[in-house]
Amino acid sequence: MAVLPQTARRAAGIKDGARTTARATPYLFVLPYILVFLLFRLGPSLAGLGISLTNWQAVGSPQWVGLRNFEAMLLRDTVFGVALRNTLVFSVITVPVLLVMGLMLALFLNQRMRGRAVGRVAVFTPYVVMSTVVGVVWTWILDKDFGLLNAYTGVATPWLVSERFALAGIILATVWWTVGYNMVLFLAGLQDIPEELYEAARIDGANTVNAFRFVTLPMLAPTMFVVLMLTIINSFQIFDQVYVMTSGGPGTATLTLVQYIYTQSFQYQKFGYGSAIAVVLFLILVVVAIFQTRAYRRGLEGVS
Amino acid sequence: MRKPILAILIVVLSVLLSVGVGLAQEPVTLEFWGGWTGPDGTIMQELVDEYNAANPGVQVNLSVQQWSPLFDQFIAAGSAQQAPDIMSMHPQEIAQFVELGLIEPVTELVATSEVYTEDAYLPKAWELQFYNDTMYGLPFDLGVHGVYYNVDLFEAAGIEEFPTNQEEMLEAMRLLTLDADGNHPGDEGFDPENIVQYAINMHTNHHAFYQWYALYNQLGGELLSEDGTQCVMDTDKATQAWQWLQDLVYVHYAAPQGQTDYARDFLTGRTAMLVDGPWQIPAMEAAAEESGFNWATAGYPTIFDEPATWGSGHTFTLPVYGDPDKREAAVDFIEWLGSNSLGWLASGQLPVRHDVIESEGYGELVGRDAFVETLQYQELLPNIPKFNEIFAANAPSPMNVMGQRIILENADIRTEVEAACSAITGILSIP
Numbered sequence: 001m002a003v004l005p006q007t008a009r010r011a012a013g014i015k016d017g018a019r020t021t022a023r024a025t026p027y028l029f030v031l032p033y034i035l036v037f038l039l040f041r042l043g044p045s046l047a048g049l050g051i052s053l054t055n056w057q058a059v060g061s062p063q064w065v066g067l068r069n070f071e072a073m074l075l076r077d078t079v080f081g082v083a084l085r086n087t088l089v090f091s092v093i094t095v096p097v098l099l100v101m102g103l104m105l106a107l108f109l110n111q112r113m114r115g116r117a118v119g120r121v122a123v124f125t126p127y128v129v130m131s132t133v134v135g136v137v138w139t140w141i142l143d144k145d146f147g148l149l150n151a152y153t154g155v156a157t158p159w160l161v162s163e164r165f166a167l168a169g170i171i172l173a174t175v176w177w178t179v180g181y182n183m184v185l186f187l188a189g190l191q192d193i194p195e196e197l198y199e200a201a202r203i204d205g206a207n208t209v210n211a212f213r214f215v216t217l218p219m220l221a222p223t224m225f226v227v228l229m230l231t232i233i234n235s236f237q238i239f240d241q242v243y244v245m246t247s248g249g250p251g252t253a254t255l256t257l258v259q260y261i262y263t264q265s266f267q268y269q270k271f272g273y274g275s276a277i278a279v280v281l282f283l284i285l286v287v288v289a290i291f292q293t294r295a296y297r298r299g300l301e302g303v304s
Numbered sequence: 305m306r307k308p309i310l311a312i313l314i315v316v317l318s319v320l321l322s323v324g325v326g327l328a329q330e331p332v333t334l335e336f337w338g339g340w341t342g343p344d345g346t347i348m349q350e351l352v353d354e355y356n357a358a359n360p361g362v363q364v365n366l367s368v369q370q371w372s373p374l375f376d377q378f379i380a381a382g383s384a385q386q387a388p389d390i391m392s393m394h395p396q397e398i399a400q401f402v403e404l405g406l407i408e409p410v411t412e413l414v415a416t417s418e419v420y421t422e423d424a425y426l427p428k429a430w431e432l433q434f435y436n437d438t439m440y441g442l443p444f445d446l447g448v449h450g451v452y453y454n455v456d457l458f459e460a461a462g463i464e465e466f467p468t469n470q471e472e473m474l475e476a477m478r479l480l481t482l483d484a485d486g487n488h489p490g491d492e493g494f495d496p497e498n499i500v501q502y503a504i505n506m507h508t509n510h511h512a513f514y515q516w517y518a519l520y521n522q523l524g525g526e527l528l529s530e531d532g533t534q535c536v537m538d539t540d541k542a543t544q545a546w547q548w549l550q551d552l553v554y555v556h557y558a559a560p561q562g563q564t565d566y567a568r569d570f571l572t573g574r575t576a577m578l579v580d581g582p583w584q585i586p587a588m589e590a591a592a593e594e595s596g597f598n599w600a601t602a603g604y605p606t607i608f609d610e611p612a613t614w615g616s617g618h619t620f621t622l623p624v625y626g627d628p629d630k631r632e633a634a635v636d637f638i639e640w641l642g643s644n645s646l647g648w649l650a651s652g653q654l655p656v657r658h659d660v661i662e663s664e665g666y667g668e669l670v671g672r673d674a675f676v677e678t679l680q681y682q683e684l685l686p687n688i689p690k691f692n693e694i695f696a697a698n699a700p701s702p703m704n705v706m707g708q709r710i711i712l713e714n715a716d717i718r719t720e721v722e723a724a725c726s727a728i729t730g731i732l733s734i735p
């Protein structure tokens with residue numbers, strides 16, 4: 001190795017230091033998030049996985065029980081089945097509605113017209129409201145005897161006080177509350193589509209329907225993927241509205257998985273069992289995500 | 305990189321310093337938790353303020369939030385070996401917290417206290433504070449179901465005496481139920497689709513099974529085996545008790561189906577009677593003052609053999625993880641509350657001390673007597689460690705599910721009773 005003059009070495013040293021700083025800078029920027037993520041997301045998740053293998057009342061020390069919580073849940077707990085079914089029904093109805101309505105509202109409010117800004121704000125505003133407030137307001141709107149909705153329709157539908165309608169009431173409130181969020185994501189996606197594509201399509205003789213089918217939809221695919229993913233995850237995690245509006249009733253008609261987790265853990269002090277249900281919910285979501293990612297990739301290949 | 309470390313050091317030092325200074329100079333602070341989220345919370349705060357003003361060496365901090373999250377927080381604090389200095393709860397919840405190792409016996413306190421002595425309290429209030437023959441709670445008040453009634457509507461229906469048995473009750477309910485044409489149930493042309501005034505409310509929440517519990521006790525029914533390991537519900541009696549409640553809605557049309565706001569319906573005259581606890585008294589007093597609302601109270605009716613009414617109450621407990629140095633101050637405060645409980649009666653809750661019941665101040669209050677007279681028939685839900693799993697006010701507790709299916713869905717009673725009983729035994733059989 002050749003001996004460098006002092007000045008050159010010093011110059012190189014300075015340069016090395018600067019490069020280190022430059023390389024570290026981005027990590028410093030994400031450090032606060034990473035810390036919070038590790039402390040409040042990843043850490044508790046891993047801890048939850050551990051707790052699911054124990055009996056633990058939050059007070060005292062956990063007792064190792066292996067997979068017995070999972071065995072009890074999957075083989076003997078009929079309420080778990082009910083909560084899972086309610087959550088699935090809720091998601092199967094809510095996800096397509098939120099997707100289609102969000103897209104339609106975005107298409108509508110993406111046109112050049114008067115009152116466009118007002119319309120966008122009006123659709124998005126509910127999402128800013130706290131979920132508990134949404135729950136209380138919709139409890140009033142859906143009141144069987146004095147509610148706004150029944151007053152308008154003139155039919156005394158027992159929205160939140162019958163097993164037949166309670167979940168529908170929760171779905172109504174949820175769609176009103178969250179559709180604005182999907183609309184905003186779709187709007188952003190729509191505005192990313194270059195205008196030239198539509199011009200080219202028009203020159204090729206495409207009408208509005210064709211332009212939507214062959215330009216808008218394929219170009220929105222990445223947005224669609226994100227929105228679908230977020231909507232499914234949020235639907236499976238439904239809790240606040242149910243907790244405020246029906247407490248899972250009447251009977252167990254609106255009991256959902258996350259509420260069941262909450263009840264088992266915090267109300268019954270069975271944190272091990274509650275964590276086991278949470279692990280199952282997590283696994284369901286992982287499976288859904290894998291299927292979706294695959295479908296999305298296949299879709300992309302189809303487009304190219 | 306050195307600056308942040310310095311900043312953190314300064315913060316840590318100043319916190320340590322302020323704690324040190326605090327210990328040296330500040331008065332003793334007591335953390336006092338309770339779930340009084342209604343007007344009763346304001347009254348409790350007034351009592352606390354009064355105590356703080358009279359005792360400059362002590363500062364009581366009252367923290368109020370709804371019972372259920374309050375208990376969550378109490379358990380979370382306990383798992384970190386921390387706790388408030390005084391924890392309030394209902395007597396039927398004592399077992400849970402004893403089993404979790406979170407509250408201490410009050411035996412020693414009671415042995416030396418001049419306020420909490422057995423002869424100063426109603427026997428019922430005193431005996432509810434025990435679990436496994438050890439006393440854990442200090443009684444503060446009791447509450448039972450009773451009936452509020454609209455005196456004007458009773459007069460309009462020509463009812464002079466409040467009904468006292470099943471037969472009288474059914475006839476009174478018939479007279480108090482009106483359709484738009486003024487017909488009663490059973491009259492020719494009565495239209496059940498167009499009822500403008502109902503006789504009574506029907507709970508669609510957990511109070512439905514509270515009422516059932518009273519009626520089941522009126523029939524002499526037992527819910528749990530003595531060792532607390534299984535459900536021993538008598539299906540016939542359980543069915544009979546539920547049948548009374550279900551028929552009020554679906555057979556006699558005396559109560560609205562799917563009711564949600566019982567107090568509002570009573571105050572607006574939609575129902576002529578309201579079954580509820582004494583905590584509704586302040587709302588009645590306010591309505592009487594504002595609009596001359598004409599109300600009175602009666603004890604929960606004896607529909608079957610023996611009088612019985614659902615009840616609960618408020619109790620003070622001493623947490624295991626409370627600060628031992630503050631125990632003396634905490635005891636002083638609860639003794640003061642116990643001997644100054646007259647002010648608490650404004651919340652509607654019922655007195656449990658003989659000296660308060662006999663006091664002039666109590667004599668001036670209206671509407672309480674009917675409740676107090678039935679305190680001796682009060683039936684509390686069993687004080688068992690798995691209380692929440694069986695009796696919680698929300699899904700999927702088997703009692704709440706049974707009540708809502710029977711009252712809201714008009715479900716077959718026998719099927720629901722049997723399902724609830726086997727669910728309860730299932731819960732109790734898991735160690």
